[in-house]
Amino acid sequence: MSRTRTPVVAGWFTDDAAEEDFRLLGTRCSGCRTVHFPREDGHCRNPGCPGGELEETPLSKRGTVWSCTDGRYRPPPPYVSDPGVPWTPYTLVAVELAAERMVVLGQAAPGVGVAALPVGSVVEVVPGVLDEDRETGTVHTTWHWRPVAADGDAS
């Protein structure tokens, strides 16, 4: 069966971009420059905003770890997981984006544990797979945070 790749939420990240071009997509207010992620399309949340248009904007590819943890137990629905398969813990990481002056949560790339994500270390956003429905052939895509090697290849 052919697979259909569908973002878990439409419009939150670049679809089908090459890994080096992959970005989270937020919105930026033309009135006050505030960035919103998840995207805010109806209204700017800055109470002092003079008013403006919300325009889609890619977020920084790299950030630093604000904190991280992991999920040792299967989360309840609507998280999708196969109860017939033993639970594999995954890591959650909160990432500070300097240019946007905000923190964004995400799962770490598969196999990346909390030990690989010390607070303050550099990570980058990469495309990932959240779940697949074998019956319909639908693959839900998402974003993952992945450590950037200390020797630092060009971003």
Added chain:
Amino acid sequence: MRGGASSVKGDVAVLGAGMHPWGKWGRGFVTYGRIAARAALADAGIGWSEVRSVVGAQTVRGGYPGYVAGATFARALGWQGARVASVYAACASGAQAIDTARAQILAGLADVVLVVGADAAPKGFFAPAGGERADDPDWLRFRVLGATNPAYFGLYARRRMALYGDTPDDFALVKVKNAAAGALNEYARYRTPVTAEEVAASAMVADPLRLLDICATSDGAAALVLCSMEFARRRGVRDPVRIRAVSTVTPTFPRTVLDLPDIGTDSAVAVDPSPESFRASIARTAYEEAGAGPADLSLAEVYDLSTALELEWYEDIGLCGPGEGAKLLRSGATAPGGRIPVNASGGLASFGEAVPAQAIAQVCELTQQLRGRAGQRQVAGARVGITANQGLFGHGSAVIAVR
């Protein structure tokens, strides 16, 4: 502000307090709430027919009766014509119910108000309401990230470890302290002392937090009978416990600490964040309203959703400076017999969270302590107490009670 015969204009009296024990009892929230309400009425020494207003803290787990909790409890007690209100504010629901009752009393709309919160909790993680709701941040955090409540607690705990050097041993000590206190409380669900070794041996849930670092979800109910100072005097209660402040403030923009259920914080590009955390602003507002400060406190009941969060509250309610929570804990100051006992009730560690009842239960504990009727848990000479809690979607509360 300690003692004194004169009452501040904004005081309301706590005439009665009642609870249903926390646990997993397999019954409905209405049953628990009714039992707590009747206990509070008996404690107050008044009849149900004298109550002129009922305020219910809502539960989202009881279907329609949960949304109209005030009316549900009024019906369970027997319709008698009282005015009714139902409020929801996540973990702060109980405090907002108290605040609603207080406002009615101070405005002269009702002399005697019954406040009730009750819940029957599911097993395991709290989960969002069903359906496909891509515009609901609470649904999205589960669907997209599987981010449970303990996951957020784990993020906060690791952040403390990195910033302040807190250790899992520090967190375990909070559990040891609160379990010892809860063992003395007949309303607590967990009444067995816990050792640091037992915490360290419990299963990891959200690294660095283990099962015994994280509060459970429980059934439970708490109720208060609040009245005007004049009504208390008429009843011959000359020196009641008084609620002097209720803080229910919201955060200020930009909120730069990740809050449940958010996937991203506000951006601080346009506006610099306040140097004061949201939790600290909740407590400060209560202190300002009460004309009191941390130095006046005899005890505090804080929302220890996790062991590490209790340490944050020490700092946020001003018991110590930022990053000094673990040091304060290790000094013994927050243990029974210490300078400022925290969670003498046993806290959420011993109760498990029954969301709409919890903030009311905190005030029930202050009431018993300030009356000098807390038995083996009694904080000697208690005169001033604070409660503090925080819930998702920008909610929080603090209540200051005095005698």
